[in-house]
Amino acid sequence: MPGVALSLVGILLAAAAIAIPTSGTRMARPLVYGICLATTLCLMTVAATALIGKSATPSSLALPAGLPQLGAHFRIDALSAFFLFVVNLGAAAASLFAIGYGRHEETPERVLPFYPAYLAGMKLVVLADDAFVFLVAWEFMSLTSWALVIANHKESDNLRAGYIYLLMASFGTLALLLAFGLLAGAEGNYTFAVIRSAPPSAGIAALILILAIIGTGSKAGLVPLHAWLPLAHPAAPSHVSALMSGVMTKVAVYGFIRIVFEMLGPPGWWWSVVVLVCGGATATMGVLYALMQRDLKRVLAYSTIENIGIIFSALGLSLAFKSEGLASIAALALTAGLFHIFNHSLFKSLLFFGSGAVLNATGERDMEKLGGLIHSMPQTAFVFLVGCMAISALPPLNGFVSEWLAFQAILLSPQLPLWSLKLIIPAVGALLALSAALAAACFVRAFGITFLGRARTPAASRAQETDRFSLTAMLILAALCLVAGILPGVFIDLLAATVQFLVGGRMPPQTGIEWLSIIPIAEGRSSYNGLLVFLFMIISGTLAAIAIHRLASDKVRRGPAWDCGYPDPSPLTQYSAASFGQPIRRVFGTIVFRAQEVGEMPPPASTAPARLTVKLSDLIWDTFYAPISGGITFAAEQLNRLQFLTIRRYLTLVFAALVFLLLVLAIWQ
Amino acid sequence: MAVIGHFALQGVQMMLVLLLAPLLTGFVRKMKARLLRRQGPPLFQPYRDLIRLMRKEVVLAENASWLFRFTPYFVFATTWIAASLVPTFQSGLLFSWSADLIALIALLGSARFFLALAGLDVGTSFGGIGSSREVMIASLAEPAMLMIVFTLALIVGSTQLSTMSAFMNSPAVGLRVSLGLGLIALVIVAIAENARIPVDNPATHLELTMVHEAMVLEYSGRHLALIELSAYLKLLLYVSLIACLFAPWGISATTVEPKTFVIGLAAYAVKLAAMSTFLAMFETAVAKMRVFRVPEFLGAALMMGLLATLLRFVSGSF
Structure with missing residues (x-):
């Protein structure tokens, strides 16, 4: 199984190589994206069979590549199969979208070679079964995405975004490098199989946990390590933004789960506290930032941070239950987290595609210059609306189901005996509720200002519907959002193997329940039926419409807007x-x-406006980043003096350094 | 046979809330008028208003999109479903398990999402002001409501409304601090969600403080009728919710007997009358708040909900 997957990844790398000489030609775009689409679809099938079929047992593969004594190890187990599926679903949708979207690319030679390589990097991270391959793939993924972020390098903002991204990515990799170093121990066994069999002692595990949170959290966008994300994600071309937000953050979460749930052994009681606090803070801060942005893609990027917060909260809950040995509730919380990972990859990709379509049609990302697009881009508006509803956790769509599951897990947590958790979990619950409500406000704003009302600029009024490839990709994702929302039981059951693998328990089977509702614990406790709710909505809405049109009136007259009698013709008064x-x-x-x-x-009678x-x-930037950056600048300026010394002073310096080192050596021994 | 009976009962519930909702609003209006020593409109005026509106043609703003025309039906459908899932005279109805209390709140959230979008659709400043204030109020009211749900769910061990109502009717409940906090918070949320005084004034137009009315300003004819009906339904929903959670007497569990049926209906009517009288008195006694005082009012509800949840986490005896 990993062999098939690896050869498919090889095809992607070959596509990247082909793209280098051909990217100037007209056929390059459909060719490269077509190969990516086909390969990712195949990989999706591979992942799905590993997840569903009898072959749920891990299958691994060792290649004589990489470090001399180590080789390169790859493995597909239930966890990597799930993430491989999510990654490839997002990548397939992005490739399909890009066949149409890429037509507007000004510099395809800066995108086409890196895109397949970036896809390959993400897949290799998920497939890796030793620390060396993992880190190399991780860094490969970072670098290729960095290249894509600065694809449009003529805008100075993009260059700055790329620079900050590169710094943060290296910082995160450094943390992961140290984490794996500690995991490998003194013998230096870097294969995951060995690491898994010998979990570290409690003190080391604590250190590794912190390093893992920093390393993967900086890639996923945990507050306060998120600063690069809202700069870099929007700067890339939209299909790459979708991949970075919808998929790459999930690869980071994969890294976290792999290290913390699997390699660190039984969790300590306070681990969940750290993760829960990070998650709750990230969710709320992310959505509050999103509400203040006027750049549509930046709104989406901040909303990614919010969703990462929700995912980490669910993972933290699961850790808390796992450390107390409550496997079935840990399974519930973990299912909520994994389901939200899947859901977020769907609707965030969809929304970034939508923003890309808007960007192509109008040349604008600034919401203040858009408006009224529902008239000129009706289909894009519709699918974008579905995405907005899903991400706002509204029934009957999928975002609601995962949040509902997370709330159900929170309601079971008084069983936890620890006092710190008794205080933190209700607070995290309140933060999640708050961020769900704020997310709805955020997406009313994003959709309403962009698509509704009247066009605010001529560019917005000239917009035209986007191409068929892009629309198909968005429609597929929107349909999946609905299907996952009304048939959540099917998806929960598909997650069972992964959940079982990680916490040693699973939610009760859901597909056999009558009416296809979902029941996490017991029917008397809680149940939800998306399908029935959806049908009820359609039936009662249609009934009302028919009854009113038949029995009362069906006349419509168009007239100017009422606006309490004072309509203003200028769209700027909206x-x-x-x-x-x-x-x-x-x-x-x-x-x-x-x-x-x-x-x-x-003053009165003055005509000044x-x-x-x-x-x-930005509190976080001011407290965390500004001092560090200021300190580095200060140190650099001080050291700058060393560049302008006379030869005598240089010699004195060299001599002093030599004496110092000798002294150190002498004292050391 | 039993299934048909259950279906019939569910149908009765759906029609009951639909037909009773305008009457409840009419009753509140009448009570308010009487408290001000006015004659007031007839009790059945809301029905007449609805029929009149439905017969009129719709005047659509020139740049209104499909979303604007779709919203009234969506809002009505979701509110109606939500209202018919709350136990009124009988709990454990056929479809009551299809959405628990969390899902019910989220359903109302869906309705509000579309209503706020419809406010922005025509592109007028009044619609925008209504929508932006509505989402601001909701961003505090919704988490407060969820905290109340958490409190109740932790006491009952379920988020299923029927189970909750049955538990609250049993002697196992007792007097609890968290319940008291939850009740006060729920009343505050209900006032805010239904755009009543002191958060919003349902009786005014053309006032800068209006929220709900500003949002639906562009609606006319049958669309407006549906929006109004949804607002009536929402008031009935919250009153029924408070009744079924905090005054669950007379709600029969699952048996279908004529006697319990009549008792349940009579008890429900009494509860509605009592609570709407209370609402009318409250609205007459207090003044409308400035809009930026509302967050403090709702923040109090959120904090009470959080406090009650925390108390429940700390000890089962609160």
Whole structure:
């Protein structure tokens, strides 16, 4: 099985190689993306058979490559099969989307070679079965995505985004390198099989946990390691943004699960506390940031941070139950987390595709310059709306189901005996509830300002519907969002093998339950039936429509907008993204962003315009990043003096250094 | 045979909430008028309003999209489903398990999502102001509501409304601090969700403080009728919810007997009358808040919900 997967990855790398000389030609784009689409579909099938079939037992493969004594090890087990499926589903959709979307690419030679290589990198991370291959693939994935982030390098913002991304990615890899070093121990056994069989002692495990959270969290976007994400994800071409947000963050979560759930042995009681606090804070901060942005793609990037927070909260809950030996509830929480991983990869890819379609049609990412696109791009608007509903956790779509499962797990947590958890879990529950409600507000804003109302600029009013490939990709994802929402039991059962593998328990089988509802624990306790809710909605809505049209009136007259009698013809009088977010900024922003509003009213009889200035400060950037960057700049300036010394002073310096080192050596012995 | 009976009972419940909802609003209006020593509109005025509106043609704004025309039906459908899932005179109805209390809140959230979008659709400043304030209020009311649900679910051990109602009717409940906090928080949330005084004023137009009415300002004819009906249904839903959780007397569990049926209906009518009288008195006694005082009001509900949940986590006896 890993052999098949590896050869498919090889095809992707070959596609990258082909793309280098041919990327200038017209056929290159459909060819490269076509190969990517076919390969990822095959890999998806491989992953699905590993997940469903009898071959759920791990199958591994060792190749005589890589480090001399080590070789290169690959493995497909239930965990990697699930992530391989998610990665390839997202990658297949992105490739299909890109066949149409890539037509507008100005510099295809900067995208086409790196795209298949990036896909290959993500797949190799998931397939890796030793630390060397894992880290090399991880770094390969980072570098290729970095190249894609700066594909449009003429915008200086993109270069800065790429620079910060590169720094953070290297920092994360450094943390992972140390984590694997500690895991491998003094003997230096870097294969996962050996690491798995000899879990580290409690103290070392604690250190590894922190390093793993830093290493994978910086890639996934955990607060406060998220700073690069909202810069880099939107800078890339939209199909790559979708992959980075929808898929690569999941690869990072895979790394976290692989290390923490599998290699570290039985979890300590406080691990879950750390993960839960990170998760809850990330969810709330992410969505609050998202509400303040006016760049559509940046809204989506911040919302990714929020969803990563939800996923980590669910994982933290699962760790808490696992450490207490409550396998079946740990399985519930983990199922919620994994299901949300799957769901988020669907709707976040869909939303980034939608924003890419808007970008192509109007040349704008700034919501304040869009509006009214539902008239000119009806199909894109529809699928984008489905994505917005799904990500806002609204029934009957899929986002709701995973959040519902997470809430059900929270409601079972008073069984945990630990006091710290008794206080933290309700708080995390409240934060999750808050971020779900704020996410709905965020996506009302994102959809409403972009697609509804009247066009705010000529560019927005000239928009045209996007191409068929892009639409098909988006429609497939939207349909999957609906299917996963109304038949969640099927997906929960598909996750059972992975959950069993990680926590040694599973949720009760769901597909056999009558009416296809889902029952996490017992029917008297809680149940949800997406299918029935969906059918009820359709039936009662249709009944109402028919009854009213038949019995009462079905006349429609078009007229100018009413607006209480004072309609203003200028589209600038509409609510803008900033004004829509203003009430929420007033409620939450004074604390989180230290928001300050200064209104300047001109004196009476003056014709000067009134002004409202809003100051927002990014607390996390100011407290964590600004001091570090300032310190480095300061040190560099101090060291800069060393460049302008006379030869005598240089010689003195060299001599002093020699004496110092000799002294150190003498004292050491 | 039994299945048909259950189906019939579910149908009765659905029609009951639909037909009773305008009456409840009419009753509240009448009570408010009487408290102000006015004659007030007739009790059945809301029905007449609905029929009148349905017969009128729809005047659509020129740039209204399909979403604007779709929203009334969607909002009505989701609110109606949600309202008919709350036990009124009988619990354990045929489809009551298809959505628990969390799902019910999320259903109302779906309705609000579309209503807020419809407010933005025409591109007027009034619609925008309504939508942005509605989502601000919801961003506090929804987590507060979820915290209340958590509290109740931790006491009962279930998020299923029928189970909850049956448990609250049993002697196992007792007097609890968390229940008291939950009740106060639920009342606050109900007031905010239904756009009542002091959060919003359902009786005004053309006022800068209006929220719900500003959002639906562009609606007319049958669309407006459906939106109004949904608002009536939502009021009935919250009143029934408070009744079935905190005054569950008379709600029969699963048996279908004429006697329990009549008792259940009579008890439900009494509860509705009592609570709407209370609502009318409350609305007459307090003044409308400034819109940016509302977050403090709702924040109090959120904190009470969180406190109650924390108490439940700390000890089972609270």
